[in-house]
Amino acid sequence: MKSAIQPPAWKALLPWPGPEAHKHARGRLGVVCGPPNRTGAARLAARAGLRVGAGVVTLLCPPASAPIVAPAVEAVMVHPFEGPQALVEASQAMNAVVIGPAAGLDQATIENVRALARTKAALVVDADALSIFEGRSQDLFDLLDTQDVLTPHEGEFQRLFPGLLDAGREAAALRAARTAGCIVVLKGRETLIAGPDGRIHSNDNGSPWLATAGTGDVLAGIIGGLIAQGMASVDAATAAAWIHAEAARGFGPGLIAEDLPDRLPAVLSGLYPG
Numbered sequence: 001m002k003s004a005i006q007p008p009a010w011k012a013l014l015p016w017p018g019p020e021a022h023k024h025a026r027g028r029l030g031v032v033c034g035p036p037n038r039t040g041a042a043r044l045a046a047r048a049g050l051r052v053g054a055g056v057v058t059l060l061c062p063p064a065s066a067p068i069v070a071p072a073v074e075a076v077m078v079h080p081f082e083g084p085q086a087l088v089e090a091s092q093a094m095n096a097v098v099i100g101p102a103a104g105l106d107q108a109t110i111e112n113v114r115a116l117a118r119t120k121a122a123l124v125v126d127a128d129a130l131s132i133f134e135g136r137s138q139d140l141f142d143l144l145d146t147q148d149v150l151t152p153h154e155g156e157f158q159r160l161f162p163g164l165l166d167a168g169r170e171a172a173a174l175r176a177a178r179t180a181g182c183i184v185v186l187k188g189r190e191t192l193i194a195g196p197d198g199r200i201h202s203n204d205n206g207s208p209w210l211a212t213a214g215t216g217d218v219l220a221g222i223i224g225g226l227i228a229q230g231m232a233s234v235d236a237a238t239a240a241a242w243i244h245a246e247a248a249r250g251f252g253p254g255l256i257a258e259d260l261p262d263r264l265p266a267v268l269s270g271l272y273p274g
């Protein structure tokens with residue numbers, strides 16, 4: 001049975017800093033960056049993760065991208081890595097890692113997903129890190145744990161789960177979560193969050209202003225930022241879908257993805273019990 005996402009359902013689970021908080025205790029998020037000419041998507045995800053409350057957010061960059069990224073961020077940190085083993089080492093201390101936004105449709109992205117699966121970090125797998133597994137999706141599923149999250153739009157969903165959408169979105173999302181053995185966030189006008197345990201949640205505050213490039217990257221960052229702070233992945237994904245859409249609704253006409261992270265404080269203030 002599908003339950004609508006209402007703030008009260010997950011509001012009590014949101015992470016807030018207590019008096020003893022310090023940045024590392026608030027959660028460490030990594031975001032894997034792509035090649036030098038496509039760093040914007042990862043930067044959007046990283047900023048969103050920081051805005052939603054992760055204490056330390058690091059862009060994990062191929063060496064060629066680091067000099068491009070470094071002047072374009074402030075509080076977000078930059079860590080260059082050379083190859084999959086270096087990515088494992090850089091990610092050991094992360095609570096969550098986002099991979100996929102403009103990561104590149106190439107073997108390096110596959111190797112990077114494999115590397116991250118060897119760490120304790122929960123993974124949010126989006127965009128190119130989904131599409132690159134088209135025709136070999138079981139290779140991806142074999143790497144995933146129950147707390148990992150896939151965030152496909154319908155095009156990416158078709159690449160990973162060909163034909164499944166014919167059964168309808170809700171049935172498809174549930175079957176996908178069972179097959180992949182993790183949380184599946186099927187994005188669109190109605191975003192569905194399905195777990196391998198057969199539970200499914202539906203976002204009911206979707207906003208058409210989100211139909212603009214880069215908003216999915218921001219959603220991935222919000223999910224990762226909440227997981228990094230200790231939320232269970234399914235709760236993080238349901239909360240993130242609502243918070244993301246609420247940020248867009250509050251902005252309205254003219255919204256571009258860059259606007260979303262900076263709308264998060266207003267949305268979070270409305271949820272803060274303090």
Ligand SMILES: NC(=O)C1=CN([C@@H]2O[C@H](COP(=O)(O)OP(=O)(O)OC[C@H]3O[C@@H](n4cnc5c(N)ncnc54)[C@H](O)[C@@H]3O)[C@@H](O)[C@H]2O)[C@@H](O)CC1
Pocket residue numbers: 038039040041042100101102103104127128131153154155156213214215216217
């Ligand atoms: N600033 C940046 O660097 C940005 C980078 N982006 C990244 O660019 C990469 C490629 O983006 P593309 O738009 O080419 O790839 P997509 O996989 O989004 O789109 C490729 C094709 O998939 C289909 N498709 C897309 N969205 C769909 C939907 N909702 N339902 C059904 N079919 C759909 C369409 O046929 C489309 O031509 C991704 O990694 C993405 O994260 C974008 O997020 C935009 C911002």
Ligand SMILES: Nc1ncnc2c1ncn2[C@@H]1O[C@H](COP(=O)(O)OP(=O)(O)O)[C@@H](O)[C@H]1O
Pocket residue numbers: 127153187188189190191206207208209210211212213214215216217218219
């Ligand atoms: N018409 C719509 N109504 C509500 N939400 C939408 C609509 N169109 C897109 N979205 C949301 O916008 C985001 C788009 O993500 P995605 O397709 O991955 O874009 P990108 O790859 O450019 O970041 C998703 O969260 C999706 O749910």
